[in-house]
Amino acid sequence: MPLPTFGARFGEAFLWRGQAPRATRMHSGEISERTLGVAMLAPMVLVLLLVVAYPLADALWLSLHRVNLAHPEQGQPFVGLGNYLHAFRQPAFWYALHRTLYFTLLSVALESALGLLFAVLLNERFRGNLGARVAMIFPWALLTVSNGVLWAWILNPTYGVANALLVGLGVLQAPKAWLSDTFWTMHVVVLADAWKMVPTMTLLLLAGLQPIAPDLYEAAEVDGATRWQKFSRITLPLLRPVMLVAVVLRTIGAFRVFDLIYVLTGNGGPADSTKVLAFYAYDQAFHYLFFGYGAAISWLITACMLVLIVIYLHWLRTEGER
Amino acid sequence: MGVVTQRSPLSRRTFLHAVGTASGAALASGLLGSCGSRPTASGAQVVNLLWSDVTNSRTPLIEDFTNATGIKVNQTIVQYNQRLNKISTAVQGGGDFDVVQMDTVWTARFAAAGWVQDLTSRITDAIRQDVPPVVLGVVTYNGKLYGMPLFNSAKHLFYNAKLLQEAGFDHPPATLDEFVVQAQGTTRQGQWGSLWSWKQSEALLCDWLSLMFTQPGAQFLDSHGMAVFNTLGGTEALQRMVDLLYQHKVADPASLESTEDDVRRMLQTGTYALTYNWEGVLPEANDPRQSKAAPHIRVALLPGGSGVKSASVNGAEGWVILAQSRRHEAAWKLLEYMASPAWQKKAALIAGDYPILASLYSDPELQKHVQDFAIYGEQFKYLVTRPQLPDYARKSDIIQRHLHAALLRKVSPKEAMHAAASEVNRATATP
Numbered sequence: 022m023p024l025p026t027f028g029a030r031f032g033e034a035f036l037w038r039g040q041a042p043r044a045t046r047m048h049s050g051e052i053s054e055r056t057l058g059v060a061m062l063a064p065m066v067l068v069l070l071l072v073v074a075y076p077l078a079d080a081l082w083l084s085l086h087r088v089n090l091a092h093p094e095q096g097q098p099f100v101g102l103g104n105y106l107h108a109f110r111q112p113a114f115w116y117a118l119h120r121t122l123y124f125t126l127l128s129v130a131l132e133s134a135l136g137l138l139f140a141v142l143l144n145e146r147f148r149g150n151l152g153a154r155v156a157m158i159f160p161w162a163l164l165t166v167s168n169g170v171l172w173a174w175i176l177n178p179t180y181g182v183a184n185a186l187l188v189g190l191g192v193l194q195a196p197k198a199w200l201s202d203t204f205w206t207m208h209v210v211v212l213a214d215a216w217k218m219v220p221t222m223t224l225l226l227l228a229g230l231q232p233i234a235p236d237l238y239e240a241a242e243v244d245g246a247t248r249w250q251k252f253s254r255i256t257l258p259l260l261r262p263v264m265l266v267a268v269v270l271r272t273i274g275a276f277r278v279f280d281l282i283y284v285l286t287g288n289g290g291p292a293d294s295t296k297v298l299a300f301y302a303y304d305q306a307f308h309y310l311f312f313g314y315g316a317a318i319s320w321l322i323t324a325c326m327l328v329l330i331v332i333y334l335h336w337l338r339t340e341g342e343r
Numbered sequence: 344m345g346v347v348t349q350r351s352p353l354s355r356r357t358f359l360h361a362v363g364t365a366s367g368a369a370l371a372s373g374l375l376g377s378c379g380s381r382p383t384a385s386g387a388q389v390v391n392l393l394w395s396d397v398t399n400s401r402t403p404l405i406e407d408f409t410n411a412t413g414i415k416v417n418q419t420i421v422q423y424n425q426r427l428n429k430i431s432t433a434v435q436g437g438g439d440f441d442v443v444q445m446d447t448v449w450t451a452r453f454a455a456a457g458w459v460q461d462l463t464s465r466i467t468d469a470i471r472q473d474v475p476p477v478v479l480g481v482v483t484y485n486g487k488l489y490g491m492p493l494f495n496s497a498k499h500l501f502y503n504a505k506l507l508q509e510a511g512f513d514h515p516p517a518t519l520d521e522f523v524v525q526a527q528g529t530t531r532q533g534q535w536g537s538l539w540s541w542k543q544s545e546a547l548l549c550d551w552l553s554l555m556f557t558q559p560g561a562q563f564l565d566s567h568g569m570a571v572f573n574t575l576g577g578t579e580a581l582q583r584m585v586d587l588l589y590q591h592k593v594a595d596p597a598s599l600e601s602t603e604d605d606v607r608r609m610l611q612t613g614t615y616a617l618t619y620n621w622e623g624v625l626p627e628a629n630d631p632r633q634s635k636a637a638p639h640i641r642v643a644l645l646p647g648g649s650g651v652k653s654a655s656v657n658g659a660e661g662w663v664i665l666a667q668s669r670r671h672e673a674a675w676k677l678l679e680y681m682a683s684p685a686w687q688k689k690a691a692l693i694a695g696d697y698p699i700l701a702s703l704y705s706d707p708e709l710q711k712h713v714q715d716f717a718i719y720g721e722q723f724k725y726l727v728t729r730p731q732l733p734d735y736a737r738k739s740d741i742i743q744r745h746l747h748a749a750l751l752r753k754v755s756p757k758e759a760m761h762a763a764a765s766e767v768n769r770a771t772a773t774p
Contacts, residue, residue: 090431091456091733178597179609201599203751288740290543291599292747307428309737310452 083316090310097313104317114318116293117301118325120207124297125275128211128218132271133264135215136222141256143223144230154227161220169284172213176200203294206286210295214281218274222267229263230256262337269333276326279303298322388414388673393430394444394662395423400694407689408680414673434458434667441668442677445490445661447481447728448545448735454484455733459663463488465675470682473700480728482661490663491678494696495723497655498553498645501624505639506534506616515617515643519557519583522617522646526593529616537587537617539598540606543747548729548739549656550619551746555580556727557648563730570738570767573760581749581756588750599750611636619645621658622697625714642715644722653725659699697723738767 052060084104086097108114143154160168175183176199184196199205233256241251279299282289289296289304296304299322306315396402397420405416419440421429426444433440434456445453453459466488471479474492482490502515510528526536540546555561561576587594601609606618611627611634627633628640644653662681664674680686682699690696691709697719703709704720713719732738742763749759 090435091452093456177605178595178600179612179614196597198596198600201596201751203753286543287602288543288743290743290747292543292751292753293744304740307431308740309734310431 080316080319083313084320086313088311088313088316090312100313104314105321107314108317108321113293113296113301114298117296117298120295121276121278121297121299121325124207124211124214124278124295125272127208128214128275128278129268129271131211131215132218132222133268135219136226136267137260137264139219139223140226140230141252143227157220157223159220160217161224163217165217165280166284168213168217169281172209172216173200173285176209200286201291203291206291207295210278210282210285213285214275214278218271222271225267225270226260226263229260233259265333265337269330272329272333273326276329277322298325388412388670389417390414390442390670390673390677391417391419391440392442392677393419393421393426393433393438393440394442395426396420396694397422398694401690401696403693404681404686404689407685408677411680412676414676416677430458430665434665440665441670441674442662442664444493445482445663447657447659447661448739450482450489450661451484451731451733451735453663454487454489458666459489460666460668460671461487461489462491462664462675462678466491473702474682475701475723477657477726477728478659478699478723481657481659482663484731490661491682492659492661492699493681494659494690495699495719496621496658496660496697497719497722497726498549498619498621498658499624499655499719499722500617500643500645501610501620501628501640502617502643503610503613503615503636503639504641505636506613510616515641516646517644519554519646519648523587523591523593526587526617527591530593534614535595535616536593537598538595538601538606538609538615539584539587539619540601540603541584541598541747541750542600542602542605543743544602545739545743546603547743547746549658551577551580551584551742552656552727552729553619553645553654554583556654557646557651559648559650568732570764572742573757573764577764578757578760581746581760584746585749585752585756589752599747610640613639622719623695626695629714642718644718644725647725653722655722655726657726657728734770737770741766741770 085099085101087095087100087103088097089095139157143150143157163171175181178184178196178198181196183199184193187193188196197205199209237255238251241255246254277299278297282295282297282300286295289300298318302315302318302322305311305318392405396418399420405418409415419429419438423446427446427449429438430440430443430445430453432438433443445459454461466479470491478492478495479488481492482488500515504515506529507513507515507525510525512525512528516522516525522537528536530536539550541550552563555572555576558576558579561572561580563570563572563575563577565571584594588596588598595615597605597609603620606620607624607628609615610618610620610624613635622642625640625642628636629638631637634640645655647653662678664671664678668674684700684703687696687698687700688703688706688709691698691703692712695713698704698709701720704717704723710716729735729739745754745759745763745766748754749756754762
């Protein structure tokens with residue numbers, strides 16, 4: 022008898038939900054299961070409305086008004102889509118979008134590749150596998166701000182270990198100021214982000230690798246398949262749905278990167294080379310007190326992420342229909 | 344087939360009901376409790392203070408004030424970086440502060456927005472006589488006084504006397520030309536003549552201004568408030584910075600990613616000869632347990648130029664009374680006490696603050712207690728206050744970006760300064 026699969030169990034649950042509810046004889050004074058359920062959920066719904074829905078709606082309202090806290094005498098006039106149109110006319114906005122997309126593309130690609138490599142390695146049986154898995158989790162458990170401080174120390178030109186190592190090995194002739202270079206700073210930020218987030222990718226992909234039946238590989242071996250053929254014809258196709266989910270999650274995380282850049286560069290430098298959209302929004306709202314414009318940028322970031330998510334979901338659905 | 348179970352005396356529904364009721368009651372009591380949590384002091388006067396005494400080293404001063412006046416001070420202490428957000432939130436109704444600590448670059452913003460009280464009529468002649476005008480400039484906007492300076496602060500020259508002596512120099516540089524010569528003499532393998540805080544930040548702007556105002560006639564804005572720094576000293580100052588990096592090669596390239604804190608720490612490695620920094624460097628730098636450069640770090644006036652003895656940037660902060668305060672008199676008494684010699688001298692002794700009162704720089708006890716105390720007092724005579732503009736933060740960011748582009752040799756100093764001035768003049772108040 023085949024073991025029940027997730028789908029089968031889900032189907033059973035679905036069928037059970039489809040059945041007519043069993044009549045419950047209620048005693049007078051007792052509240053119904055449904056009322057109790059609503060009552061139990063109400064506080065959570067209320068809290069969510071307060072901390073999620075209200076700020077979102079308020080930010081939308083702000084984005085449609087000119088709100089400058091430093092000039093209260095100007096009032097808060099309604100400007101419709103003025104703040105959004107203003108953003109589209111700003112070279113700084115497009116530059117920040119470009120920097121954001123570059124960071125997102127590079128970091129997600131690097132983290133996916135390394136995550137896949139480590140997941141495949143950790144899926145093999147070898148001595149110390151458990152220790153390697155535990156060690157993998159450490160960077161992930163670190164606070165992003167701590168990660169930034171850590172990398173700032175590693176890369177410090179005077180007392181950082183990276184320069185000491187590279188100069189000692191003869192790769193560099195003299196210590197390099199990595200965070201003073203418009204090319205290197207962005208790539209160093211990507212590296213620091215990857216160091217922390219590769220474990221997330223690895224764990225997600227490892228979870229996707231483990232249900233793949235060993236029989237498939239054994240059958241392929243019988244047919245004379247090479248290691249690469251087994252990887253490309255069995256592992257990758259079966260891992261693709263999990264991989265897409267992982268990529269969606271990381272894309273959302275990378276697109277709104279802020280704290281790591283704040284700690285490593287302070288102001289999105291050098292020469293604004295790491296000024297991503299979240300930093301641009303922060304500057305406008307909290308540094309210059311243009312709350313209306315800042316809210317509009319925040320909504321534009323959300324819209325960009327929604328577009329990416331819809332694209333990924335479309336791919337996922339296409340995968341499911343194959 | 345279902346499994347028949349016997350109901351326990353405490354059914355799931357009863358349990359959930361009880362938990363729900365208890366949680367609801369707890370939530371309600373919490374909410375009601377927070378609504379009525381305003382501190383009261385059984386008739387005693389109270390002042391709510393927001394400031395950045397993160398080391399709590401000034402707590403005895405607050406206690407002295409309470410003992411002297413009977414007014415209790417509720418302190419909220421936050422890091423500098425959190426303070427502006429906290430104040431912005433408070434004035435929108437998110438906090439009940441009477442007195443807040445204000446950076447000099449926020450004065451115009453706070454005053455123009457009507458967030459703080461005009462204290463011009465309260466600042467007495469007695470106070471004005473001992474607090475130099477440049478120090479009062481920290482809290483001045485459009486000729487009105489909006490607060491009381493809390494401490495004096497400026498950039499000074501901190502140098503490694505041992506490295507200078509080894510290179511044949513027996514005194515620190517008095518002019519920028521001498522600075523270049525001494526930096527060249529002390530730059531060698533594994534050692535740099537100078538290190539700067541030229542990360543893209545406010546620190547970069549401060550150093551640029553310190554160099555710019557060594558030139559007679561240097562000017563940031565004209566009488567109409569238009570940026571003229573590109574033609575009146577700014578370009579030459581930026582060219583000098585670029586030359587230190589690439590022509591003379593006496594500034595560590597790490598300067599471009601360093602803040603003042605980085606410079607302070609790196610000076611302690613004993614491999615840098617000349618640095619610009621805010622006060623507070625000496626105690627740690629000359630502590631052999633923390634610093635390889637101990638005990639050779641000394642302080643001097645920042646170098647000057649032709650006809651200018653020295654130029655530095657005013658980094659002082661002040662206390663202001665928020666317009667929304669309901670305890671004006673008690674708040675003013677706190678400001679008045681803070682400006683008194685009692686507070687100012689004790690703050691110098693226990694917390695290392697530099698007094699706002701000129702008379703204290705000749706105080707024998709302070710001169711004995713603080714290394715090179717008189718030099719700090721001398722430097723405070725040569726201060727430039729950054730322009731008091733309501734949208735200073737935005738304009739400063741613009742200039743920082745262009746300065747950094749030139750320091751990275753993406754554009755020439757002249758191009759950078761013209762672009763910065765043009766962008767500053769085009770920046771409107773609100774998008």
